[in-house]
Amino acid sequence: MTIALPADDIRAAASVDRSIRLITAGAASGQTCAPELAKGPWEFDAGTVGYGPGSSMGDVIPAGSPRQGALPREYREAGDDELRQRIRAAKATLGDRVLVLGHFYQRDEVIEHADFTGDSFQLANAAKGRPDAEAIVFCGVHFMAETADLLSTARQAVILPNLAAGCSMADMADESSVEECWEQLEEVYGDLTATDASGRVPVIPVTYMNSSAALKGFVGRHGGIVCTSSNARTVLEWAFERGQRVLFFPDQHLGRNTAKAMGVPLERMPMWNPRRAFGGSTPAELDEARVILWHGFCSVHKRFTVDQIARARAEHPGVTVIVHPECPMPVVDAADAAGSTDFIVKAIQAAPPGSTFAIGTEINLVQRLAAEYPQHSIFCLDPVVCPCSTMYRIHPGYLAWVLEELVAGRIVNRITVPDTVADPARLALERMLAAKPPASPPTAPAGA
Numbered sequence: 001m002t003i004a005l006p007a008d009d010i011r012a013a014a015s016v017d018r019s020i021r022l023i024t025a026g027a028a029s030g031q032t033c034a035p036e037l038a039k040g041p042w043e044f045d046a047g048t049v050g051y052g053p054g055s056s057m058g059d060v061i062p063a064g065s066p067r068q069g070a071l072p073r074e075y076r077e078a079g080d081d082e083l084r085q086r087i088r089a090a091k092a093t094l095g096d097r098v099l100v101l102g103h104f105y106q107r108d109e110v111i112e113h114a115d116f117t118g119d120s121f122q123l124a125n126a127a128k129g130r131p132d133a134e135a136i137v138f139c140g141v142h143f144m145a146e147t148a149d150l151l152s153t154a155r156q157a158v159i160l161p162n163l164a165a166g167c168s169m170a171d172m173a174d175e176s177s178v179e180e181c182w183e184q185l186e187e188v189y190g191d192l193t194a195t196d197a198s199g200r201v202p203v204i205p206v207t208y209m210n211s212s213a214a215l216k217g218f219v220g221r222h223g224g225i226v227c228t229s230s231n232a233r234t235v236l237e238w239a240f241e242r243g244q245r246v247l248f249f250p251d252q253h254l255g256r257n258t259a260k261a262m263g264v265p266l267e268r269m270p271m272w273n274p275r276r277a278f279g280g281s282t283p284a285e286l287d288e289a290r291v292i293l294w295h296g297f298c299s300v301h302k303r304f305t306v307d308q309i310a311r312a313r314a315e316h317p318g319v320t321v322i323v324h325p326e327c328p329m330p331v332v333d334a335a336d337a338a339g340s341t342d343f344i345v346k347a348i349q350a351a352p353p354g355s356t357f358a359i360g361t362e363i364n365l366v367q368r369l370a371a372e373y374p375q376h377s378i379f380c381l382d383p384v385v386c387p388c389s390t391m392y393r394i395h396p397g398y399l400a401w402v403l404e405e406l407v408a409g410r411i412v413n414r415i416t417v418p419d420t421v422a423d424p425a426r427l428a429l430e431r432m433l434a435a436k437p438p439a440s441p442p443t444a445p446a447g448a
């Protein structure tokens, strides 16, 4: 029987996972970007060249990325209720020995079991705050589990329930490409440790939190720093005090949106394409650069468009449009505000009842906010249900498996960052924590 729910009602009433299953079964109207989303993610974990269904399905997984082994049949075949009961029972048995963390972009069927929910840095800090937990099960993606390992104690095991949960944006800047870029910049700028009359080196590397531990280690070794989408402006201020320019990776959009809000002209933000000599710029352009932007992007946030904003404004007069700063610049410029997931949540919490929001970020968070704040009307700018391909890889079946393995005394899917990488990566994170906004910020940031 077809339930003739309009797409808006589906979004307000059901989890993303359930919406996808209803739409794919023809039991509700609406559109998903891939009908395969209704299948278990184990269908895509082995042998696929891409990230699987969802927003990153057009991106290619780099060679050497972690692969997930087969999930035992009992977890693949268990129904929703059975998995829920098994997860609850395993957590009850493990008690305080285990901490389950759930990223904002996880499906509701996973979030219901999380001890903490938040963005990647909030969750890594939550792990740091629970040194008593022997195991941290990180329901998120690979770089997040690495960061939790960096900030947790050596005796704690950080577990990623599905090793196929990478991040297509993080993979767009691999360590060898960034090392090669650094060598080419040395050809252009000369000694990269030499300071000018103001004590600034030619270039400071800045990596977004959404990057591998290896890249965090790279910036730590080269006087650089990590940023989040909440503190990108503060971090760029820090970097400009110490360097004539910044190499920003992997997300070009966060770098461009933040630097533009700080007054850096677009012509002084050349793109670095790792497949081209000198990133595709001339030495003169690199000499003039203030921010060199790596050619990376998030396939979730790339889906949002100016047309979607225009449609939201036409159909919902008075709507407030808030987008994530990983969205392309024209989208950030057309929105009423841009900010991190934490910014978006707080803006909704602070709004008077009856407000209407169109949100440009991952659908699981948007749909959850719509359910949690029924006093508002909240919808996703993108009318197509298209979750992050890799966040989607964490299914309750994998969560049940890693937890029951822990009950049996076995640790599976442990994520460990070697000390040679961890030490400089921690240094880059510590610099970020110590960086403070200037006493009088020049202007309010958009997208920082």
Ligand code: SF4
Pocket (backbone or CB within 6 Å): 056, 105, 141, 166, 167, 168, 169, 170, 210, 298, 299, 300, 301, 362, 388, 389, 390, 391
């Ligand atoms: S939402 Fe974007 S940045 Fe976040 S994990 Fe997915 S692909 Fe990576």
